[in-house]
Amino acid sequence: MRNEDVRIVQKALIKRGRKIPDGATGLFGDQTKAAYRAEQLAQGFEGADADGIPGPTSLATLGRLTGMFRLDGAGAPSAGNGKLTLGQVTFRDPGDESGEEAMRRYARKACQLTHMDPRFGVPALATIAKRESASNSPRFRINTTDRNANGPRVADGHPQNCSRGATQCIPGTFATYHQAGTATTPYDVVACMCATVNYVRHRYHVNESGSNFAARVQQADPRRSPHWY
Template identity: 30%
Template structure:
């Protein structure tokens, strides 16, 4: 009787578990199996490029810059508008930006004229804008002026701009040279004003009653003080003639 042999289950190598035999006339062809994991990877391999294109972040929005305008009304001056509607209070800068619509004379503002007084962005909050304006003003270095005719006129112009009084350097200089030749201590002791006891004094030959009536706050009460004298005289000339620039003779 034949001896029964021990039957062992043949060990299958892990290298052949992924193969399947396909019959081709008795010849077994080893074909690799495509696993489910491999198929999924192949399917999703092309997705990232599309997903990336679809999920690209939109470009950052560009701030929308808009002009801030102001329409002139009767009684307006460039100084007043600059003081109330600009961050640097500069009527000269305001005039430069709007010279094309104002014309050659900055003192002649026509009611209804639209001025550009600044720019803003729609993404800037009001509080941020006010903070920026406040910082800008607080960091301005106070101007210094020379103690001579040039410095006196420039300082007077700065005071006049703050008070809304029109006038230019040339108009002031021209009248000073005619009235006093640039001497702040000049006094007229011979004309009708002198005969009435109120002689004309200072750079622009102002009598005491006129100086007192048109004195500008913040300047000296001394009619011989150059800056106070110029500023009061220009204030008087603005009230009577529209501007010191319109004065071409005794006034």
């Protein structure tokens, strides 16, 4: 198995002092299995219960002890460690700055919070913002015309499921991939960008550094034509 969930678990194991010589590669191989077995033993599991294969109890404990993740409803680590319910999403527009330079500043902060290399994350996020919302132009902070524009009216006067914010997050996606410590509204540029990073890591297998961000997500690549993501 190779995905971002594995990478999150590996980083948690390393934080607990378990040895993974190759580091957090996102690949669940023999090194990670041995490290996870060591973690199970440290948690008090014995015999066949300490087999190096993650189970819900040991995995939840690992997340709690390190403060790096919690399990979502499917038993997978929640990458942003700040998952919200849809009811916890708010819709107040803080009036963040617009323009490409402002987007690059916000993107740097989002990279810092999500541990993405700004060399890759900043241009990718700025490109998405330019294409999705004209770099957070007030006119384009919400999409009321596409297929997501449905659901009950919420505090901003628009249907709940409309895409919003600089990188146009659907509120349900924003809630699932919300980054701990950021605002609860997708209108906040940093919060919206962080949720986007966590989403593309899970959905498109963008790696930790973001070096394959533009390759994996066409909308983030200025050398290719725009494409929904």
